[in-house]
Amino acid sequence: MLKIPRAIVEEMVAHAREAMPNEACGMVHAQGGVPFEVHRVKNIAGDEKSGSPFRYEMDPMQQLRLEAQRDETGETLFAIYHSHVGSEARPSPTDERQAFFPPGEFDRDPAYPNTFYILVSLASEPPEVRAWRVLKRTSPDETRPVVIEEPIERARWWPQWPWRCWMRRWTGRLRHR
Numbered sequence: 001m002l003k004i005p006r007a008i009v010e011e012m013v014a015h016a017r018e019a020m021p022n023e024a025c026g027m028v029h030a031q032g033g034v035p036f037e038v039h040r041v042k043n044i045a046g047d048e049k050s051g052s053p054f055r056y057e058m059d060p061m062q063q064l065r066l067e068a069q070r071d072e073t074g075e076t077l078f079a080i081y082h083s084h085v086g087s088e089a090r091p092s093p094t095d096e097r098q099a100f101f102p103p104g105e106f107d108r109d110p111a112y113p114n115t116f117y118i119l120v121s122l123a124s125e126p127p128e129v130r131a132w133r134v135l136k137r138t139s140p141d142e143t144r145p146v147v148i149e150e151p152i153e154r155a156r157w158w159p160q161w162p163w164r165c166w167m168r169r170w171t172g173r174l175r176h177r
Ligand SMILES: [Zn+2]
Pocket: 055, 082, 083, 084, 091, 092, 095
């Protein structure tokens, strides 16, 4: 069971709704293994690089900045999330390919081996939120990687939650306004 604070789930759903009709995407950072912050990343898929209803591509500059932030703070990449506008909250064949580098190299470890893939589907109301692990295929005969669902528990509160860190971020953010 994957414990995720309710606020984090709600933030991903809010982002998915705001990005309509396009797919939303982003990263969830964790501290000490506890997911605590959602970072929205610009979807640069599509001809105009302003997003697409059918796929997502994260802005590489933003990705680099978030990576630098993780190196600096010791935060980890807990999950990569994106939304599906009209289909189920499970990784599509394109999503499966995209989890590897180069894309579709299912014999290698995925690009982010310890990171969950969270899918938000707006095809139903309330939106469906599901988490997945994508792992390399078990044999060359398989045409797909191994994809395992991790049931989510929406935690309202729990003691290990890094409140102080979260508060510091918020107050820092207010100061920069
Ligand atoms: Zn997808």
